[in-house]
Amino acid sequence: MKSYKSALIVLVSAVALLCGSCYPEGGGGLVDPDYRIVNVWSLSHAYCDNVEVDSTTFDMDQIYYQGFMPGVLYYIYSDHVMNVLCVYHNQVRQSTFSTWVIDKHEKTLTLDYTLLGRHYAFTADIMKLTRRELFIEFDEDDHHWRLEMYSQTGY
16 A cells, blocks of 8 residues: 555646656647747847847937837747838838748748838847747848747736
């Protein structure tokens, strides 16, 4: 009878451990990155050549880099479609033709969208991806970019 109780405790502990590792908040390996990235992401910090992008380092009205400015929202949907929103001259502007693809083996994220007449198409290395944080790095036009995004939803 005593060995039965010990075996039951071990079994319950193992099941609890397995269920805990599946929980997406921990970013466990069992959770598919395609599910973790589907969210509304707010670009909180952007770094160009290791200098934080803000009103003192960049002209915030410069159209060329609007897609990389803090405050931009990335709505990423499960069908590999996304929507990018920014505020430009007190108007909300929306992207056109926006897609995303994750390469799980290379750990990269490819984003392709047009915002304010500029076409953005780049493949970024995923540095961190949980349900609440997305950090990516990429090179574009002889600049090294690091974007830090945070979830705007609770799912």
